[in-house]
Amino acid sequence: MHLRSIRLFNFRNHSDSSFEFSERVNCIVGENGSGKTNLLDAVYFLSLTKSSIQKQDALSISYDEELMVISGDFLEKNQPENITVSLQRGQKKNVLADKKAYDRLSDHIGKYPVVLIAPDDTDMIRDASDTRRKLFDGIISQFDPDYLLHYQHYNRLLDQRNSLLKQFYEREYFDQKMLDSYSEPLVRLAMEIAGKRKDFMMGFMPLVQSHYETISGGKETAQIIYDTEVNQNFQEVFRKNQKRDIAANRTTKGVHKDDYIFELDGQPIKKFGSQGQRKSFVLAVKLAQFDLLEKHKSKKPLLLLDDIFDKLDDQRIAKLIEKIDDETFGQVFITDARPERTKRILEKVKANVSYFEL
Structure with a gap:
């Protein structure tokens, strides 16, 4: 199971952004405030139909906008599925699987499991x-x-x-x-x-x-x-x-x-x-x-590692990298404000690593 691509429309500071991901390791780098954590939060939102940051869904809509949309294409056992989450201010949140609404949002929870490690x-x-x-x-x-x-x-x-x-x-x-x-x-x-x-x-x-x-x-x-x-x-x-x-x-x-x-x-x-x-x-x-x-x-959950290189010491980072390298994890998303550090830490990882600079 992995997330092949995602599009964000009026989600936090992403007015209209699209990304295509590697099946294994994806590094999102950029200065603080560039939208790295928001991108991880969008992945989390697709999986659990809620933000990991905001308690109220409406706070994920870009400032002065009325509608936000997150659309992601998953692939599991060679079967593609599009998940779309949309929210208009003052209205009910919509979650669609291949353009079909769920009878209950709870039916989606756990379909694409996710684990977030954050500062x-x-x-x-x-x-x-x-x-x-x-x-x-x-x-x-x-x-x-x-x-x-x-x-x-x-x-x-x-x-x-x-x-x-x-x-x-x-x-x-x-x-x-x-x-x-x-x-x-x-x-x-x-x-x-x-x-x-x-x-x-x-x-x-x-x-x-x-x-x-x-x-x-x-x-x-x-x-x-x-x-x-x-x-x-x-x-x-x-x-x-x-x-x-x-x-x-x-x-x-x-x-x-x-x-x-x-x-x-x-x-x-x-x-x-x-x-x-x-x-x-x-x-x-x-x-x-x-x-x-x-x-x-x-199935292996999506693993989201948000800005952990600033918060964990070398010993704990090394343990995580070992698990990435031996394929303990499946698809991994990593954010970091220092691209050179990320490349140095991941240079020995055998898996395919994709970099996205915001």
């Missing part, structure tokens, strides 16, 4: 729990469509229940049956989602540990602990917590409160990890993501 990845260690949940929910959704549907349904019910709790407070009344109509399905979905997250971590952790050991030279043992209050007794716990929810005007227990604790040798890396240990941990997580997606999808 701000260490934020997943420093930031609040929602950053880590977003990461792992995104990974699971690429190989488990049912998980994505359950998660979307859970969030809709959560918003509705929270709105109802606020309404009770503002209007000074309470309706138990109405609240139960949201609480009961919310609990069922929470238990379903938590179960899938636990199953996912059982397969994911050995991969993270293996990659971390390789990157760090076996100096420490990496661990990710899935921290949740959702268990077999959650229905009773949730019911007993109702008074607290009413007082807080929001739902205070559920999988939206889960976290993933990153540890090295039993100590939280957020508090005690060095900068190098954090970079190694994050890189191990992303490489494990690649392995897991390849296993479940039976």
